[in-house]
Amino acid sequence: MTAGGLQQLQEELKHLKTIERHAVIKAIAEAREHGDLSENAEYHAARERQGFIEGRIKELEDKVARAEVIDISKLSGIDIKFGATVTLVEDETDERVTYQIVGVDEADVKKGLLSISSPLARALIGKSIGDTCDITTPGKGHKSYEIIEVSYH
Secondary structure, X not given: OOHHHHHHHHHHHHHHHHHXXXXXXXXXXXXXXXXXXXXXXXXXXXXXXXXXXXXXXXXXXXXXXXXXXXXXXXXXXXXXXXOOEEEEEEOOOOOEEEEEEEOHHHOEHHHOEEEOOOHHHHHHOOOEOOOEEEEXXXXXXXXXXXXXXXXXX
8 A cells, every 4th residue: 555545544543543432432331321221222323333443443453554555756667557646548538537556445536546456457557658448347338548647656
């Protein structure tokens, strides 16, 4: 993953541990004060939320511990690889799109962050400027793109 992706995971982990965990403990304590726990919807919802938070904390701790951070500023070249920012032109519509190829946990297509495991990223890896890339996706069907720019920043 990129350094930015690792930072996002660390920030989410910190937020869950320092804010969300304490809020759910407080909610459970308040729900207990209402009496009979067997029919207390607030208590059950808070316990369910606590389970989700604790599970997410464990997941994030594992991902942070195993993260391999790739310094994109040290990458260069004309071939597309992890970390590349790629500008493409869709052949049929001439629409330009720019994506950075990032790790699975930091992907957000709306922000131009394309998961390395996505069909488009897999098709782009190893290609360079001037190459075309044909993919078939479940949502958009068959698309053909020309690679017009590759950079690492």
